[in-house]
Amino acid sequence: MSTPPSVAGSTSTTPPRPTKAKVLIVGAGIGGVVLALLFERAGISYEIFERAKKVVPLGSAISLGPNVMYLFEQLGLAEEIQAHSKDIKDSAQYNDNLELIGAHIYSHHNERYGYAVNIIPRSIFYEIVERRVPREKIHYGTKVLSLMQNREGVMIRTWDNQTHHGDILVGADGAYSAVRQSLYMQLDKKGVLPPTDKERLPFTNTCLVGTTNVLEGEKFNFLDREECYFISVVAKNKPYTWVLFSTRDRRICWMVVQHLSKKSVKDNDSFRNSEWGPEAADVMAKEVRDFPLPENMTMGELIDLTPKELISKVMLEEKLFETWYGGRTVLLGDACHKMHPAAGLGAVSAIHDAVVLASRLFELPSTELGDLEKAFSAYKGERYPMAVKSYESSKTMAKLIAQSWINVIVRAVTKHMPLFLWLKVMDSMMSYRPQVTFLPLVPDRGTIKPTKQISLELAKKFNHAGSDASSSVTSVTSSSVAPSVASSAVAPSVASSAAAPPATSA
Numbered sequence: 001m002s003t004p005p006s007v008a009g010s011t012s013t014t015p016p017r018p019t020k021a022k023v024l025i026v027g028a029g030i031g032g033v034v035l036a037l038l039f040e041r042a043g044i045s046y047e048i049f050e051r052a053k054k055v056v057p058l059g060s061a062i063s064l065g066p067n068v069m070y071l072f073e074q075l076g077l078a079e080e081i082q083a084h085s086k087d088i089k090d091s092a093q094y095n096d097n098l099e100l101i102g103a104h105i106y107s108h109h110n111e112r113y114g115y116a117v118n119i120i121p122r123s124i125f126y127e128i129v130e131r132r133v134p135r136e137k138i139h140y141g142t143k144v145l146s147l148m149q150n151r152e153g154v155m156i157r158t159w160d161n162q163t164h165h166g167d168i169l170v171g172a173d174g175a176y177s178a179v180r181q182s183l184y185m186q187l188d189k190k191g192v193l194p195p196t197d198k199e200r201l202p203f204t205n206t207c208l209v210g211t212t213n214v215l216e217g218e219k220f221n222f223l224d225r226e227e228c229y230f231i232s233v234v235a236k237n238k239p240y241t242w243v244l245f246s247t248r249d250r251r252i253c254w255m256v257v258q259h260l261s262k263k264s265v266k267d268n269d270s271f272r273n274s275e276w277g278p279e280a281a282d283v284m285a286k287e288v289r290d291f292p293l294p295e296n297m298t299m300g301e302l303i304d305l306t307p308k309e310l311i312s313k314v315m316l317e318e319k320l321f322e323t324w325y326g327g328r329t330v331l332l333g334d335a336c337h338k339m340h341p342a343a344g345l346g347a348v349s350a351i352h353d354a355v356v357l358a359s360r361l362f363e364l365p366s367t368e369l370g371d372l373e374k375a376f377s378a379y380k381g382e383r384y385p386m387a388v389k390s391y392e393s394s395k396t397m398a399k400l401i402a403q404s405w406i407n408v409i410v411r412a413v414t415k416h417m418p419l420f421l422w423l424k425v426m427d428s429m430m431s432y433r434p435q436v437t438f439l440p441l442v443p444d445r446g447t448i449k450p451t452k453q454i455s456l457e458l459a460k461k462f463n464h465a466g467s468d469a470s471s472s473v474t475s476v477t478s479s480s481v482a483p484s485v486a487s488s489a490v491a492p493s494v495a496s497s498a499a500a501p502p503a504t505s506a
């Protein structure tokens with residue numbers, strides 16, 4: 001096989017051919033399916049393993065801002081996403097007497113960064129992406145238990161005792177990642193795992209989330225407003241905050257966040273998992289029924305208008321892991337950085353990871369371990385500082401919705417924050433707008449230019465006449481992703497090894 005030139009450090013502007021590595025992706029959440037779609041477009045061979053029989057994207061709305069919309073424009077999905085979205089122009093914050101205590105504006109986004117903030121139900125967004133990943137490449141109902149890897153390849157073992165082999169393993173399996181647990185066990189045995197990575201995921205909030213049915217009737221006429229109705233209510237004397245978003249199809253996505261004391265964190269600890277069963281959701285739903293809302297509504301009313309199967313209770317863990325890769329295995333999304341959802345940056349960060357990882361793997365010169373390590377290190381090198389920033393922004397935004405005395409001060413400060421300072425905060429969150437290197441670059445329309453970022457620089461370098469770049473990708477996709485790679489890249493010593501690492505639960 002001829003080896004394509006490495007992009008990093010090269011002065012060549014010829015787009016390289018995609019890697020012939022075969023990638024196993026664990027987890028078909030938002031991070032996993034976006035990565036799969038990028039591989040699809042790049043002509044990289046992959047398979048996804050997902051423990052759920054069907055991914056039900058539970059929860060609320062997702063905000064897709066200018067920091068990901070250029071990618072979706074590159075993929076040709078921006079219009080479809082916008083057609084199902086409402087723009088956020090502003091948000092209002094109330095106390096539980098429904099007195100206005102704060103407001104934020106988002107109406108500068110279009111001009112400053114080239115896109116508004118699009119609010120879209122998670123289920124619709126997920127479906128837009130997942131529908132484009134060929135069905136036969138996603139193995140649903142396939143829980144991955146453990147991994148083994150060596151110089152030649154990587155192997156995963158699934159719940160039904162099957163093994164699957166590849167050159168690269170991506171753990172996109174969420175906050176309680178089995179891939180991470182299995183990888184960390186190996187690294188710990190070698191004595192190279194930092195102590196902080198051994199600590200459990202801390203959490204101080206739990207959250208009840210749901211999306212109502214389509215809401216008919218005069219009472220809900222406020223949902224016809226062109227822009228998104230986005231409000232939060234911070235209770236004065238009880239440890240809860242509740243948030244609503246309206247969607248284009250006249251539904252309300254809602255979430256009720258419970259701020260836990262040290263004692264209640266301990267009580268909740270025994271239920272650790274990223275998602276709880278319906279009983280826990282039922283109990284919390286009863287607790288929050290009387291919570292008041294503007295427009296003459298209560299939380300109970302919204303809960304009654306929400307299909308039961310679309311209500312879930314989740315923990316809001318927060319942790320940034322230090323170790324993102326080891327050997328042939330690399331982590332992505334919540335598996336390596338779990339953020340509070342207050343800033344709406346969790347899924348966005350998983351998507352950013354996918355952009356940078358796909359771009360780095362596309363240009364991989366070989367499947368040698370040394371080349372993988374270089375690519376993974378470049379991936380972490382670009383993404384880690386941004387993940388730190390997003391993690392910190394999420395913590396700050398979480399303070400805006402919580403109710404300790406320090407958070408009251410933070411809210412008071414931000415309430416009187418001059419516009420230029422608020423815009424500065426937004427500029428820092430929205431100026432990272434990566435695009436993939438292997439598709440034609442989309443011109444950025446923001447008056448605030450994107451910050452210098454390696455992937456974007458590489459994308460610009462390869463931004464020949466659009467048709468050249470895309471036709472090179474298309475022809476590679478259809479012809480030269482060797483089927484032999486898909487079926488053969490099995491590391492014999494891995495495949496035949498009897499001693500799989502201990503099973504981890506996810």
Ligand SMILES: Cc1cc2nc3c(=O)[nH]c(=O)nc-3n(C[C@H](O)[C@H](O)[C@H](O)COP(=O)(O)OP(=O)(O)OC[C@H]3O[C@@H](n4cnc5c(N)ncnc54)[C@H](O)[C@@H]3O)c2cc1C
Pocket residue numbers: 026027028029030031032049050051052055059060061062063142143144145172173174175176177178179207209255314315332333334335339341343344345346347348349350505506
């Ligand atoms: C209430 C709430 C609101 C949010 N709002 C926003 C928002 O507005 N904007 C935003 O950007 N982010 C938001 N987030 C965060 C966002 O949802 C997550 O950061 C994002 O979903 C992470 O994607 P992921 O693919 O890394 O992980 P996940 O979405 O957790 O996907 C992991 C997948 O892996 C599968 N899996 C797990 N273990 C295994 C295994 N052993 N074998 C096989 N498969 C496995 C799981 O079933 C799952 O499908 C919100 C989160 C919450 C809780």
